Amino acid sequence: MPVSPEAHLRQIAETVEARNPHETEFLQAVHEVLESLVPVLADHPEFIEGGVLERMVEPERQIVFRVPWLDDRNRVRVNRGFRVQFNSALGPYKGGLRFHPSVNLSVVKFLGFEQIFKNALTRQRIGGGKGGSDFDPRGRSDAEVMRFCQSFMTELARHIGEHTDVPAGDIGVGGREIGYLFGQYRRLTGRHESGVLTGKGTGWGGAEVRTEATGYGAVFFAQEMLHRAGQGIGGRRAAVSGSGNVAIYAIEKIGQLGGTPITASDSSGYVVDEAGIDVALLKQVKEVERERISVYAERRPGARFIAGGSVWDVPVELAFPCATQNELGEHAARSLIANGVRAVAEGANMPTTPAAVALFQDTGVLFAPGKAANAGGVATSALEMSQNAARERWGFESSEERLHTIMRDVHDASYDASARYGRPGDYVLGANTAAFATVARAMLDQGVV
Secondary structure, three states: OOOOHHHHHHHHHHHHHHHOOOOHHHHHHHHHHHOOOHHHHHHOHHHHHOOHHHHHOOOOEEEEEEEEEEOOOOOEEEEEEEEEEEEOOOOOEEEEEEEOOOOOHHHHHHHHHHHHHHHHHHOOOOEEEEEEEOOOOOOOOHHHHHHHHHHHHHHHHHHOEOOOEEEEOEOOEOHHHHHHHHHHHHHHHOOOOHHHOOOOOHHHOOOOOOOOHHHHHHHHHHHHHHHHOOOOOOOOEEEEOOOOHHHHHHHHHHHHOOOEEOEEEEOOEEEEOOOOOOHHHHHHHHHHOOOOOHHHHHHOOOOEEEEOOOHHHOOOOEEEOOOOOOOEOHHHHHHHHHOOOOEEEOOOOOOEOHHHHHHHHHOOOEEEOHHHHOOHHHHHHHHHHHHHHHOOOOOHHHHHHHHHHHHHHHHHHHHHHHHHOOOOOOHHHHHHHHHHHHHHHHHHHOOOO
16 A cells, blocks of 8 residues: 555654754754655655655765864864765765864754755756865964865865765855865866866856855845745845855845845844945955954944844844854744844755744745755856866856846746645745755656665
8 A cells, every 4th residue: 555645754754863863953954854745745656656755865975084184383183074975866966065163964964965955956957965074264374274174185085076076165165265175186186177166266267156156146036035925125124144155245135136234243243234234344354354243343333233142133124044054043033023024035054943934934924945045056156067167267247147047947946836736935845845856856767776
């Protein structure tokens, strides 16, 4: 007798929990996807019969390694490195490297699992993977960061390649780190294999708009979501959390589209600038000087710094969580709703807790999940891969136009899937079902591998 979708999903959840105890972030990501899949499994019983989910929730490969390096005092330091190659049904593994003390196997698996679906939504023929280390580049000299990156790549190099696995940057891994990693890969292999890493400098194989892509893409998705609902960004106040790459360029694009981004934050607190965040000053403080966000308020007349607290207590109509996972919880969601928020778009990976997501959906707040809204970064990484393969270089305007088109397609695919399954505008359901079906079909076509 055929098993029901509900029973099948319960069985998958129980198996994942038994195999991955205590991996909180990974289990949260899996449950969030499984909860959406009843209708697509009902439509496609062949996905159950083919054991697609049993395979999809288990990484194809998990690599954990030590990373020894010397600090500036010539002392030996040892960190742990990770690369989880989750699913390659659609193409080579693709996903960033994160250098942050919070990185562990659970975090990397959660990010890699999310990456499968995010990459599928872009339609760029890339699989899902993720990696990183518990190394913290903050406060380290350029020489220390270089030595760490060289040691990290010495092990990673044997597991990657332009047709195998193509890492990019993430939290703690920007242009500096990608440069050091690529240099060591080139030294080890004797090849200038441009397509092995993305996020490179534009003078040696990098793509225009790659730095801006995740932040811009989240705002483009929000724009499409609001447009579908007969609304827009222009004239609206927006709260943005974080002050890293994603947050900075989300702030920039909100301003370009006529909105007023009034917040930015880091682990020390947040700033409120009612006149609108000065993007040039924010870039100087965070990208050039690598200072705390309080320095922005010291230099910007009218801005104020709040130590600790929550950026989500500020009354706004649009919210863009762009810092880290589970930063926007139930209490914060209630504050935003009480203050009249109309739309929330995730720039970070899984920054909104399940309870907060449920609150937004129950109260009619438009909600864009990260696997859809922040797909712009990896989409532009795929465009960088295309340029590397063709030995081409596209201009900024052309690249941004392609990014906007991809984000419009991601939005439309998510919305259309939500409508197909009777819940138009439920972008969590739409993104999960559209992406899952794409990957599942490819897996069935390729046999039991």
